[in-house]
Amino acid sequence: MIQHKQQQNNPTSSESGFTIIESLVAILVAAVLLAAIAPVIVLATATRVQSRRIELATQAAKTYIDGVRTRAIPPPASTSTGVSLNASDAPxxxxxxxxxxxxxxxxxxxxxxxxxxxxxxxxxxxxxxKDLIIQAFRYNTASTDAKAGYQLGLRVYRADGFNSDGSLRKAPLKQTTFTGGLGDRKAPLVEMITAIAPQSTSFNDLCNRLKDTGNTTSNTACN
Structure with a gap:
């Protein structure tokens, strides 16, 4: 005769799951950890985006300079009152x-x-x-002819910085690579000065292009 044994429930079984309280505590701990690392994630993401934006602005400035040098891009019509970037007003x-x-x-x-x-x-x-705006100007004390050679200065701005919610800025202010937000839309991303040489260059032409008429102590005769 086969005897059937009645299975008894074991109240202390190791297969029991988490209680609601334990689940809530786990969710709370995870939320605290996420809140702690969220600023670091935001800072890293914003800095990466800003670095990429400055990199694109630098490439745009170099492309513009190469275009002006090869005459593929017409030279800027506006002239500067001095060699420094601070000599020309912001747009x-x-x-x-x-x-x-x-x-x-x-x-x-x-x-x-x-x-x-x-x-x-x-x-x-x-x-x-995503659009970029290059502000370009040239400087040559000896000639107003762009073909005579000149100092080319430029600033690269974000197009959305032209919104009428404040004035654009210029040197010495410039956007930094390290940022925790969207960056300063009103400050230039990149500023550069380079020399655009004429087809025939002499020392006298170079001297006239580079000398700063506003600094009388450093000016010498270009002869």
Whole structure:
């Protein structure tokens, strides 16, 4: 005769699951850890985006300079009153009318000789976070002819910085690579000065282009 043994429930079985309280404690600990590392993640992401933006601005500036040197891009019409970047005013804010990779027609004042670097394929607009605007100006005390050789200065701004919520800035202010947010839209990403030589260059031409008329103590005769 086969005897059936009744299975008894073991209240202390090791297969019992988490209680609701334990689950809530685990969720709370995870939330605290996420809150602690969130600022680091945000800072790292913002800095990476800003570094990429400055890298693109540097490439745009070098491409513009190469285009001016090879005469593929016309030289800027506006002139500077000195060699330093601080000698020329920052552009005025407002709407932009710019075709891709061309000089803008609006604004068109002499101080706003702006060149559009189209980053999203729709021309440069103040609503874009990818478009870049190059402000270019030249300096030559000896000649007003751009073909005579000159110092070329430029600043690269974000197109969305032209929104009329504040004035654009210039040297010595510049956007930093390390940032915890969207960056300063009003400050230039990159500033550069380089020499654009004429087809025939002499020491006298070079001296006239480089000397600063505002500094009388450093000026010497270019003869």
């Amino acid at each position: 005025t804010v407002g709407s932009l009318t710019c075709n891709a990779n061309q000089y803008c027609t609006v604004p068109a004042t002499p101080a706003d000789n702006l060149y559009c670097i189209d980053g999203d394929g729709g021309g440069c607009t103040i609503a874009s976070t």
